[in-house]
Amino acid sequence: MKKFLLLLFVVICASANAQSVNELSWLTGTWNRTNVKAGRAAHERWVKTAEGFQGWGVNLNGADTTFVEKLRIVTKDNKLYYVADVPQNKESTYFLITEASANSFTCENPQHDFPKKIVYQLDGTKLKATISGNGKSMDYFFERKE
16 A cells, blocks of 8 residues: 555656646747847747757857857756856856746746746747846847747
């Protein structure tokens, strides 16, 4: 009976986590950033994978790529994480997803230098990403590419 209850608990936890991953399906697609300086462009692209989601953030100055970040949303230890791989960090940075809904999610890593918190919010075909920490906050606005 104990083994059955343990197995049932594991299945329920895995199912709840899978539901949280599926709640983020609105993120898939290509998002063009709208608040960039003249002559520059930026976008994020997200695709669903077997592990969760894979994303890429790219900044351009004219035709030159100036910044690339690799992003993931994955399950680790029965928790959902937003993972950022950026050139200036030797290792991936994990942000625990603390809230997720049908049109937003919040992730946090209080030990990270900056940002400590990331919030994505969907409003129709528009997306707002806010990074914050240490008394600073920056907003990034995107529109879904058709």
